[in-house]
Amino acid sequence: MILTSLIDNARLKNRTDLAVERGLSIHASTMGKSILFDAGSSEAFCDNANLLNIDISHVDAAVISHRHHDHCNGVTHFLDRNSRAQVYFRECEETNYVFKTFGFKSNVGIDKQLLVKGMNRLTFVNQMVEISPSIFIITDISNKFAKPEGNKYLFTESDGNCIPDSFDHELLLVVKESDGLIVFTGCAHSGVLNMIDTAIKHFPDIRIKAVVGGFHLVGLPLFNSIGGTKKQIEQVGEAILDFPIDKLYTGHCTGMKAYQILKGVLGDRLEYFATGHSITI
Template identity: 30%
Template sequence: MRVAVIIDNNPHPSQDLLTEHGLSIYFEADGFKWLVDVGGSAQFYTNAVSMGINVEDVDFLVLSHGHFDHTGGLEQFIKVNKKAQIIISAQILGKTFYSYRLQAKRDISINHSVVNQHINRFIVADGNMRISTNVGLVCEIPIIYTTPKANNKLFIVDSDGEQPDGFKHEVALAVNTAEGIVVFSGCSHNGVLNILEACSIYFNQPQIIACIGGTHLIDSDAINKFETESEINEIGKTIVSSYPNMQLITGHCTGINVQSQLSKILGVNFKSFHSGTYLSF
């Protein structure tokens, strides 16, 4: 199984690929071509062309949640790809999403007009769903462990007005391989440990060999105080204890200091990705 990170916040060390605050990941499984998220703009497509990845041939696009940095390239995707089914949580439709993390209130919602104009292209998921033989959409994520503190800056507006976002609209993708599960999680707003648990339960498979995506464990700054060093260490130790053979492969929305801490705990099982990263399992 080969995986390619098409776009991420972090630049490729040698290739001239675009970066942005966003994420898009490509892989192949069960004879299909898959895309998880489309970054924050059409730039994901520019990178895909440079990398020799034919977005036109993608069979399934899975949108991990309703934020713009994972869905901003949707209009470009629909423009160039005429066949893929696009999978989206039912909890995204009709909702507006806001962030207060940079002090001023910002609308970070998916472009609902693009969705509405092309709704015939979408599979709207309201629960866990097997997409193909070995690929499952995991929507039901029980909250056993604490969720990222940076979620406190994120809100949702629905028929009940504005309220803290509970991230019912976030999904993960689990791929069951002969060696174990590969998990794709755009931002892990529900907490990486909770998502791993949900994916393990979904396939009744305790062995997870990789988790690829953001963790939403953001470095604290002068204004925002998020997870302490001790709390990050506990997350790392729980991963090592529960999934000793798992690689945590992250970049987008995982702080640099957090990455450094996790790498000390996970050792060779920790990897950082960037635009243009290739992975094999």
């Protein structure tokens, strides 16, 4: 598999031509298929793809991890540039998604016009499905481990009533190659440990070559604070060490402070996956 970070909060130092935004979009080339995982919040991932020699019009399928704007609103531009691929979302009730703290509230959800524009191109899943040979979307995510502390600022809102987001709109993408799994986490609001645990339950005794995506260990993004304590984040890293994982590539909502804490635990097994970074797994 060849993985390329099309959009992240940061970029490679030598690629000042690439745009950045607080969002996530990853391209995967595997087993003859071109897969888009998440689409950022704007057209920037498409423009970066051109500069990285990735043809968005040839993408075979797009998978959207959850309904926050920084992962899905770029889909409207994907639909303009690609006329054939289905775009997969997890099926859930329609609601509004908000960030709320200290009396401040902002909309962080999907642009609902996108759901209308893409009506004939969107597929909604509510169970594990194999969208292409050995490429799986999983919706029954484990609840064995604690969810990220940063989730406490995220809510759903209907008829003016806010309740904590249950993240029933989040999914997991797993690619099963001949020599192991690649697990894509999106923001891992359900908890990166739960997502890894889910992949292992569905594919026991198979090596995990890589876990890719954000881990949502940030607290308040504006201040790049950590979600929880340093010890809690170290414990996440220590738990990861117990799993059969070769490498982890992360960025976006992991947060730079939390990333450095994890790096202290995981060492070379962990890499920051900045915009423009391309790897072969």
